[in-house]
Amino acid sequence: MAAGTNAERRGLSVYIHVPFCAVRCGYCDFNTYTARELGGGGSQAEYPANAMREMDLTFEDDQASGFSYDQIDTVFFGGGTPTLLPAEEQARMLAHLDSLIPLAPGAEVTTEANPDSVTRDSLMRLADAGFTRVSFGMQSAVPRVLAILDRTHNPESVPRAVAWAREAGLQVSLDMIYGTPGETLTDVETTVEAITEMQPDHVSAYSLIVEGNTKMARQLRRGELNEPDPDFMADAYELIADRTRAAGFEWYEVSNFARGEAYQCRHNLAYWRGRDWWGIGPGAHRHRDGYRSWNLKHPSRYAAALAQNRLPVDGSEQVSDEDRVLERLMLEMRIREGFEAASNPLTSRSEAREVLERHVAAGRLDASAWDSGIVRLSDAGRLVADTITRDVLP
Numbered sequence: 001m002a003a004g005t006n007a008e009r010r011g012l013s014v015y016i017h018v019p020f021c022a023v024r025c026g027y028c029d030f031n032t033y034t035a036r037e038l039g040g041g042g043s044q045a046e047y048p049a050n051a052m053r054e055m056d057l058t059f060e061d062d063q064a065s066g067f068s069y070d071q072i073d074t075v076f077f078g079g080g081t082p083t084l085l086p087a088e089e090q091a092r093m094l095a096h097l098d099s100l101i102p103l104a105p106g107a108e109v110t111t112e113a114n115p116d117s118v119t120r121d122s123l124m125r126l127a128d129a130g131f132t133r134v135s136f137g138m139q140s141a142v143p144r145v146l147a148i149l150d151r152t153h154n155p156e157s158v159p160r161a162v163a164w165a166r167e168a169g170l171q172v173s174l175d176m177i178y179g180t181p182g183e184t185l186t187d188v189e190t191t192v193e194a195i196t197e198m199q200p201d202h203v204s205a206y207s208l209i210v211e212g213n214t215k216m217a218r219q220l221r222r223g224e225l226n227e228p229d230p231d232f233m234a235d236a237y238e239l240i241a242d243r244t245r246a247a248g249f250e251w252y253e254v255s256n257f258a259r260g261e262a263y264q265c266r267h268n269l270a271y272w273r274g275r276d277w278w279g280i281g282p283g284a285h286r287h288r289d290g291y292r293s294w295n296l297k298h299p300s301r302y303a304a305a306l307a308q309n310r311l312p313v314d315g316s317e318q319v320s321d322e323d324r325v326l327e328r329l330m331l332e333m334r335i336r337e338g339f340e341a342a343s344n345p346l347t348s349r350s351e352a353r354e355v356l357e358r359h360v361a362a363g364r365l366d367a368s369a370w371d372s373g374i375v376r377l378s379d380a381g382r383l384v385a386d387t388i389t390r391d392v393l394p
Helices: 047-064 087-100 120-129 143-148 157-168 185-198 215-221 230-246 266-272 299-307 321-332 350-361 367-371 380-392
Strands: 011-018 071-079 103-113 133-139 171-178 202-207 250-253 256-258 277-280 285-288 291-295 313-318
Touching (some): 011 266, 047 299, 087 103, 087 120, 103 266, 202 230, 230 380, 250 266, 350 380
Parallel strands (some): 011 277, 103 133, 133 171, 171 202
Antiparallel strands (some): 285 291
16 A cells, blocks of 8 residues: 655544445446345345454554544545444444544534434434434435435435534534436425425535446437436526525535535535545445545455455555646536646646636636635536537646
8 A cells, every 4th residue: 555644634534434225226327235135244234243353453553654634624425325224233333433533623423324223212322322414315305306206205204314413512413405307496396495494504405426236327329208308407506506595505515505604514515625534334435645445345255354354455556646636626616615726737728728718708717716816606607517528627
């Protein structure tokens, strides 16, 4: 593994991938498994011990490579459905992590959850253990749309789960998906209205991307479902942006909205800003100062590697300086704060500046920010952020 030092970067983020779901959703291409798909060392019951063993080995590997961290700034339990694990097991993993590298004062600790995978008691236990946020996979408030997505909860369970989280003192984020086959703008409006009525602290709105090896992709190929057109997707995004703004949310990344800076997801910002993070769990990715690795995907193979007292790494790479510059451009283009054009070799070129000036003139980049040398998306530019990135490439 790549050796180095991070003397100026003492904070760390940790992602813990819990790859278990009660039911596999038809659109999902994540590395997730239902209970009947697993056995042996990769089972849900054995996962917490495996994850903590990986934490130990990762810590030892960092130490041997000359990397150390003063504190953990953010932790994110994702999946899958992390809250299928008992709250005590999530708390035990968090405490073990804290024993290796202390959680920073005010650390952000998030768990994803399905609205029907929590109780008032489980959320209270998570809050008592140091969790600060819960991100509910709401996806839609329309039963017909939820059925197409194969979601197991009903719309009525979401406000109940939100109320329990509030009672526990947790910040609340709600995730929605737009662009489900057969969805209408009225459906999108219904979902956004339901979200704003619950007054969460944070909203993530993701356009549905149908991956090739999913149930939904096969339904589309057979003509059982119709994929929405790009105009619908743009209209849906603009509706979401307008309604969330009117309800007091500010966008801080193209797909993410918060009630002010205090409620932005600091964990995701660590990714977008290229910070270091551990990826714990099957298929999880890790980043350390340009060195990247990714774990074995199947829980049984993951567990077998740990049983042999070795990191469950499936592959790794040292990212080239050129690729790091490109990734910085792609990620920083998406966040509201933008970036200094002169700070990135790709946008400091005279040819790129000419391209950016054309986007400023077209209203896709913020003109006042550009006058100060900052590349920042305008509201209209959020719809074409990836296009702007491609346009400035040599």
